[in-house]
Amino acid sequence: MIKFIGYLFGIACALFLVVAVGIGIYLGNVAKDLPDYEVLAQYTPPVTTRVYAGNGELMAEYAHERRLFLPIDAIPMRVRGAFLSAEDKNFYTHPGIDVVGLARAVFTNVKNMGTGRRPVGASTITQQVAKNFLLSSDQTYERKVKEAILSFRIEQAYSKDTILELYLNEVYYGRNAFGIADAALTYFDKPVSDLTIAESAYLAAVLKGPANYDPYRHPDAAIERRNWVISRMEENGYITAAEADLARAEPLGVVSGYQNQPVVGDEYFAEAVRRELKDEYGEEMLYEGGLSVRTSLDPQMQLYAQQALRDGLIRYDEAAGYRGPIDQISTAEDWGPALAKMTPLWDVRDWQIAVVLGVSADGAEIGLRPPLDAAGRVADARDTGFIPAADMKWAYRFLEKGKKNATSPEGVLSPGDVVYVQPTGEGNNYRLRQVPKVQGGLVAMDPETGRVLAMVGGFSFSKSQFNRATQAMRQPGSSFKPFVYAAALDNGYTPASVVMDAPVEFESGGEIWKPQNYSGDFSGPQTLRTGIEKSKNLMTVRLANDLGMDTVADYAERFGIYDHMDPVLAMSLGSGETTVMRLVSAYAVIANGGKQVNPTLIDRIQDRYGKTIFKHEERECENCNAPVWSGQGEPILIDARQQVLDPMTSYQITSMMEGVVQRGTAASAVKLDRPVAGKTGTTNDEKDAWFVGFTPNLVAGLYIGFDQPATLGRHGTGGGLAAPIFNEFMTNALKTLPKENFIEPEGMTNIAVNRSTGMRASGSGPNVIMEAFKPGSGPAEAFDVIDMSSYKSPEQILRESPQAQKAISTGSSGLY
Numbered sequence: 001m002i003k004f005i006g007y008l009f010g011i012a013c014a015l016f017l018v019v020a021v022g023i024g025i026y027l028g029n030v031a032k033d034l035p036d037y038e039v040l041a042q043y044t045p046p047v048t049t050r051v052y053a054g055n056g057e058l059m060a061e062y063a064h065e066r067r068l069f070l071p072i073d074a075i076p077m078r079v080r081g082a083f084l085s086a087e088d089k090n091f092y093t094h095p096g097i098d099v100v101g102l103a104r105a106v107f108t109n110v111k112n113m114g115t116g117r118r119p120v121g122a123s124t125i126t127q128q129v130a131k132n133f134l135l136s137s138d139q140t141y142e143r144k145v146k147e148a149i150l151s152f153r154i155e156q157a158y159s160k161d162t163i164l165e166l167y168l169n170e171v172y173y174g175r176n177a178f179g180i181a182d183a184a185l186t187y188f189d190k191p192v193s194d195l196t197i198a199e200s201a202y203l204a205a206v207l208k209g210p211a212n213y214d215p216y217r218h219p220d221a222a223i224e225r226r227n228w229v230i231s232r233m234e235e236n237g238y239i240t241a242a243e244a245d246l247a248r249a250e251p252l253g254v255v256s257g258y259q260n261q262p263v264v265g266d267e268y269f270a271e272a273v274r275r276e277l278k279d280e281y282g283e284e285m286l287y288e289g290g291l292s293v294r295t296s297l298d299p300q301m302q303l304y305a306q307q308a309l310r311d312g313l314i315r316y317d318e319a320a321g322y323r324g325p326i327d328q329i330s331t332a333e334d335w336g337p338a339l340a341k342m343t344p345l346w347d348v349r350d351w352q353i354a355v356v357l358g359v360s361a362d363g364a365e366i367g368l369r370p371p372l373d374a375a376g377r378v379a380d381a382r383d384t385g386f387i388p389a390a391d392m393k394w395a396y397r398f399l400e401k402g403k404k405n406a407t408s409p410e411g412v413l414s415p416g417d418v419v420y421v422q423p424t425g426e427g428n429n430y431r432l433r434q435v436p437k438v439q440g441g442l443v444a445m446d447p448e449t450g451r452v453l454a455m456v457g458g459f460s461f462s463k464s465q466f467n468r469a470t471q472a473m474r475q476p477g478s479s480f481k482p483f484v485y486a487a488a489l490d491n492g493y494t495p496a497s498v499v500m501d502a503p504v505e506f507e508s509g510g511e512i513w514k515p516q517n518y519s520g521d522f523s524g525p526q527t528l529r530t531g532i533e534k535s536k537n538l539m540t541v542r543l544a545n546d547l548g549m550d551t552v553a554d555y556a557e558r559f560g561i562y563d564h565m566d567p568v569l570a571m572s573l574g575s576g577e578t579t580v581m582r583l584v585s586a587y588a589v590i591a592n593g594g595k596q597v598n599p600t601l602i603d604r605i606q607d608r609y610g611k612t613i614f615k616h617e618e619r620e621c622e623n624c625n626a627p628v629w630s631g632q633g634e635p636i637l638i639d640a641r642q643q644v645l646d647p648m649t650s651y652q653i654t655s656m657m658e659g660v661v662q663r664g665t666a667a668s669a670v671k672l673d674r675p676v677a678g679k680t681g682t683t684n685d686e687k688d689a690w691f692v693g694f695t696p697n698l699v700a701g702l703y704i705g706f707d708q709p710a711t712l713g714r715h716g717t718g719g720g721l722a723a724p725i726f727n728e729f730m731t732n733a734l735k736t737l738p739k740e741n742f743i744e745p746e747g748m749t750n751i752a753v754n755r756s757t758g759m760r761a762s763g764s765g766p767n768v769i770m771e772a773f774k775p776g777s778g779p780a781e782a783f784d785v786i787d788m789s790s791y792k793s794p795e796q797i798l799r800e801s802p803q804a805q806k807a808i809s810t811g812s813s814g815l816y
Contacts, residue, residue: 043166044608045067045069045169045170045178045179046063046064046065046067046178046287046288047063047067047068047069047288047289047290047608048061048062048063048066048067048068048182048290049061049062049063049277049285049286049287049289049290049291049292049293050291050292050293051270051273051274051293051295052292052293052294052295053263053266053295053297053298053299054294054295054296054297054298054299054451054453054603055298055299056294057263057299058262058263059262059263059266059269059270059273059295059297060262060266060270060273060274062274062277062286062287063287063288064287064288065172065176065178065288066176066177066178066182066186067169067177067178067179067181067182068179068181068182068185068290069169069179069181069290069608070168070169070179070180070181070192071165072161072162072164072165072168074192074193075165075168075180075192076192076193076195077238078195078197078200078233078238078239079180079192079195079200079203080164080168081200081233081236081238081239082197082200082201082203082204082229082233082238083125083164083167083168083203083204083207084125084164084236084238085204085229085232085233085235085236085238086201086204086205086207086208086229086232087124087125087128087204087207088124088125088126089232089236090124091124091125091126091160091164092160094124094126095152095155096124096126096127096148096151096152096153096154096155097124097126097127097148097151097152124151125163125164125167126151126154126155126163127148127151128167128171129151129154129163129166129167129170130150130151130154168180169181171207172210173186173187173203173206173207173210174206174210174211174213174214175187175210180192180203183203183206184199184203187199187202187203187206187215187254187255188253188254188255189255196247196250197230197233197239197243197244197246197247198226198230198247198248198250198252198253199253201226201227201229201230201233201247202215202222202226202229202252202254204229205222205225205226205228205229206222206225208225213225215252215254216254216373219252222252223252226252227248230244230247230248231244231248263297263299263302264299264302264303264349265299265302265303265306265347265456266297266299266302267347267461267462268455268456268457268458268461268467268469269295269297269302269452269454269455269601271457271461271465271467272455272457272467272469272470272601273293273295273601273602274286276601276602277291277293277605289607289608290607290608291605291606291607291608292605292606292607292608292610293602293604293605293606294602294603294604294605295601295602295603296446296451296452296453296600296601296602296603296616297452297453297454297455297601298453298454300736301444301453301454301733302453302454302455302456304454304729304732304733305442305444305454305455305456305700305729305733306454306456307728308442308725308726308728308729308732309440309441309442309456309459309702309704309725309729310348310459311725311728312440312704312721312722312724312725312728313436313438313439313440313459313704314433314436315724316436316438316704316712316716316721317434317436317437317438318394318395318434319394320399320438321395321397321398321399322394322395322396322397322398322399322412322434323399323434323437325356325413325417325418325419326342326353326418326419326420326434326435327342327418328416328417328418329355329416329418330416331355331356331357331367331415331416334382335355335357335367335382336367336370336378336379336382337378339353339354339355339367339369339370339418340369340370340372340378342369342418343462344369345420345435345460345462345463346462347460347461347462348459348460348462350422350423351420351421351422351433352368352369352420352421352422352423352430353368353369353418353419353420353421354366354367354368354369354385354418354419354420354421354430355367355416355417355418355419356413356414356415356416356417356418356419357384357415358415359409359410359412359413359414359415360409360410361389361408361409361410362388362389362409363386363387363388363389363391363392363409364386364387364392364409364413364432365384365385365386366384366385366386366387366419366421366430367382367383367384368382368383368384368385368421370382370383384428385421385423385428385429385430386428386429386430387409387413387421387429387430387431387432388429389408389409391424391429391430391431391432392409392412392413392431392432394432395412395432395434396408396411396412413432419432419433419434420432420433420434420435421433435459435460435463436459437706438704438705438706438712439458439459439464439468439704439705439706439707440458440459440468440702440703440704440705440722440725441455441456441457441458441467441468441469441470441472441579441580441702441703442454442455442456442469442580442700442701442702442725442729443455443469443580443581443584443700443701443702444584444698444699444700444729444733445584445585445588445597445599445698445699445700446588446697446698446699447587447588447589447591447592447597447694447696447697447698447699448592448595448697449597449600449616449617450585450588450597450598450599450600450616451600451603451616452581452599452600452601453698454700454733455467455469455470455581455601456469457469457470457471464707466707468580468703468707469579469580469581470579470580470581471579472579472580472703472707473577473578473579474577474578474579474580474683474688474703474705475574475575475576475577475683475684475687475688476561476574476576476578476583476681476683476688476690476703477573477574477681477682477683477684477688477690477718478535478537478540478573478574478665478679478680478681478682478690478718479574479583479679479680479681479690479691479692479701479718480556480561480571480572480573480574480576480583480681481532481535481540481572481573481574481679482532482587482590482653482656482657482679483552483555483556483559483561483586484540484543484544484547484552484555484572485528485531485532485540485543485653485656486555486590486645486649486650486653487547487551487552487554487555488528488543488547489528489649489652489653490555490645490646490649491547491551492777493528493543493547493786494528494652494758494771494773494774494777494778494779495527495528495529495652495655495656495771495772496527496528496529496753496758496759496771496773496779496780497527497528497758497780497786498525498526498527498528498757498758498780498783498784498785498786499525499526499527499528499531499539499542499543499546499785499786500524500525500526500538500539500542500785500786501517501522501523501524501525501526501531501536501538501539502522502524502538503516503522503538504538504541504542506541506545506569508568513569513570515537515538515541515569515570515573516537516538517536517537517538518535518537518682518717522536522538523536525757525783525785526539526756527753527755527756527757527758528543528656529656529659529755529769529771530755530756531543532656532657532659532660532664532679533656533659533660533663533664533665534664534665535660535664535665535679535680537573540572540573541569541572541573542786543572543786544569544572545569546786549567549568549569549571549572550567552565552567552571552572553565553566553567553571556571556576558644559585559586559589559644559645560582560585560586560597561576561578561582561583561586562576562578562582574681574683575683575684580701580702580703581599583690583692583701584599584692584699584700584701585597585598585599587692587693587694587699587701588694588699589644589645589650590645590650590653590654590657590677590694591654591677591694591695591696591699592650593647593650593651593743593745594643594644594645594646594647594649594650595639595641595642595643595644596641596642596643596644598616600616602614602616603615603616603617604616618640618641619637619638619639619640620637620638620640621635621636621637621638646774647745648745648747648748648772648774649774651742651743651744651745651748651772652772652774654677654742655677655742655771655772657677657678657679657693658675658676658677658742660677660678660679660680661676661677661678661693664680665680665717665718665719665723666678666679666680666691666693666718666719666723668719669691669719669720669723669724669726669727670691670693670723670726670727670730671727672695672727672730672731672734673734673739674695674734674739674740675695675696675740675741675742676693676694676695676730677693677694677695677742678691678692678693678694678723678726679691679692679693679718680717680718680719680722680723681703681718681722682716682717682718682719683705685711686711686712686713686714686715686716686717687705687706687709687710687711687712688703688704688705688709688712689703689704689705689712689716689717689718689720689721689722690702690703690718690722691718691719691722691723691725691726692726693726693730695730695734695737695740696740696741696742696743697737697738697740698730698733698734698737700726700729700730700733701726702722702725702726703722704721704722704725744772747774747775748772748773748774748775749772749773749775749778750770750771750772750773751770751771751773751778751779752764752768752769752770752771753768753769753770753771753779754767754768755767755768755769757783758779758780758783759779759780759781759782759783760778760779760781
């Protein structure tokens with residue numbers, strides 16, 4: 001018997017050795033293919049890039065996995081305790097695998113065999129780190145073996161805190177939140193340091209299955225799982241019994257989204273920044289690099305710009321007429337679900353979608369689009385409102401030709417019409433709205449630094465992401481003229497120089513070009529000041545011809561309006577294409593005294609470690625970083641920017657453009673409480689209407705026009721359409737900026753001149769103006785007219801120019 005037992009023991013030992021050798025060989029083979037766990041030491045997780053406004057408000061976040069990395073020391077112990085209690089209570093004592101927990105899981109799974117229950121796991125936090133970072137998620141025994149081997153190695157190479165830090169920052173928490181920091185913001189809109197016991201427990205609970213414990217779709221399961229975690233925290237000594245009781249009694253308290261919503265109205269600006277970052281640093285850095293980007297956006301000014309442009313577009317569109325409803329639905333039964341399917345203009349926040357329920361001579365009864373709850377279900381409530389007849393009179397005129405104008409709401413709307421409405425603020429009343437077909441772009445900039453403070457690329461980003469402020473190539477029309485005049489002033493002309501405003505013909509390539517003034521008439525000899533104030537095309541062409549288009553082209557390129565300008569005369573009237581951003585930047589050069597401007601949307605970029613990798617401020621400061629003061633002078637900020645334009649020329653053209661606002665084409669539209677200069681622009685056939693202007697501390701410009709260029713109508717001018725938008729924006733934007741005057745450079749001489757003849761004047765009166773002259777220049781001693789090429793005799797001038805008649809009658813024989 002003893003021999004038999006010994007025989008069996010020997011067989012058992014042999015089998016054990018065979019199995020052990022087999023397991024060893026298997027583990028050795030598996031270990032050969034294991035990934036290098038040492039890469040965890042260089043782990044740089046994909047981190048969200050965050051974009052901020054100039055005042056620090058969050059504008060946008062960009063990420064494939066929305067994550068903010070948080071060091072373990074910044075995670076409170078109660079938060080760590082929640083995750084350890086939920087996932088791995090023996091984390092700080094096991095060597096990578098929890099043998100007791102593993103045995104318990106095996107026993108439970110054997111017991112549940114045949115019941116259909118899902119097998120329970122026993123993965124430690126270390127094993128989950130190995131799986132998430134180094135292995136696939138395949139449910140195979142080989143993967144579990146690899147996971148176990150890697151766990152032992154990871155535990156030997158890294159501290160427990162490091163492993164826990166990796167885990168908390170890597171795992172997925174649902175709702176597109178990766179990592180504990182972003183999960184805290186996503187679910188509770190607060191930093192991890194402010195999480196309560198109940199909130200910490202829920203974040204630990206949701207890891208078990210984000211979809212199964214969704215706070216909106218499965219709130220009861222979410223609370224049950226959270227409370228289980230709270231109980232485990234109590235058992236493990238992380239909280240007291242009293243704290244556990246209070247925590248279990250709390251509601252989930254999950255927010256529907258970030259309460260700190262991105263800056264209102266920043267969509268076009270943020271998208272322009274995103275494009276710039278992607279172009280400069282690449283997609284991987286943008287979406288995974290964790291950049292911190294401080295932009296130049298002024299949120300309040302952005303709201304003013306957006307509202308001003310929208311008001312102007314709506315004003316034009318409503319004057320053109322009503323185009324009909326956006327859709328039709330049945331109102332015979334519950335109209336709520338059908339209306340809820342329609343997508344609102346999420347960025348035009350005070351507009352709503354509504355369905356017409358009934359129409360009378362007094363107005364229209366409407367049903368408002370019902371809201372959706374957090375789970376996407378249509379709310380049971382059905383809110384209604386009323387559109388008074390007075391708030392839809394603009395729609396009595398139809399845009400379609402051949403239709404008669406309506407005389408009451410009954411001729412405009414019908415039950416089932418789906419329309420946009422806007423609250424009037426009076427009871428439950430609404431105003432009928434429609435999305436304008438006409439579009440536009442607006443840019444506002446600090447003229448000294450080129451920092452873009454506001455930018456609007458169209459009526460609604462949700463309707464069209466095309467940025468008309470930076471991407472639309474449009475003809476600037478007469479808003480280009482100041483650069484022709486600036487080139488002239490820089491090359492010997494004065495504001496009092498006289499140019500002939502009269503018909504002229506040019507031949508090119510066998511074709512005759514006959515430019516005309518917008519009004520169709522002409523006024524004979526006029527000063528340069530009058531030419532720009534009244535936007536005289538014929539004078540501008542003659543001036544450009546006399547100056548030379550090569551010179552004009554050189555200035556246009558120097559100002560950054562065009563990269564390469566074709567030096568043909570038609571370009572002097574703004575027939576080349578450029579963008580709002582470029583033109584506003586060029587006006588900023590004039591506004592700041594002639595210094596080069598590099599427009600920027602971004603002030604500073606920091607990498608994930610806080611190192612500054614870009615800053616817009618290029619000026620250097622001598623002695624700014626002196627360790628101690630030892631009697632040296634004050635720090636000097638060196639401005640090395642190129643002087644694009646003579647400061648005296650800059651002041652002269654500014655003064656002339658002040659006249660545009662005071663007496664010229666913008667006189668009836670721009671009314672500000674401080675000095676302002678600007679220029680209107682209207683292109684051929686009124687396809688684009690422009691206005692660009694500035695004060696000493698703010699420059700802004702815009703255009704409006706159809707995306708597919710078409711006429712705006714006979715009165716679609718820069719002064720009639722664009723200038724009022726500029727005025728509305730600047731009236732609000734300048735409220736917080738100090739009132740300043742344009743500063744005249746030292747050395748200039750102010751002389752009274754006759755506004756018509758440009759000659760020295762005495763006394764005062766409406767026809768006398770003080771004109772600033774550079775040293776060595778002044779008003780002409782005799783009436784001298786530039787470019788008389790198309791006139792054969794003084795008599796022809798006398799017949800066509802009252803100003804010339806007056807000059808001759810006063811003895812100014814220089815006409816001849």
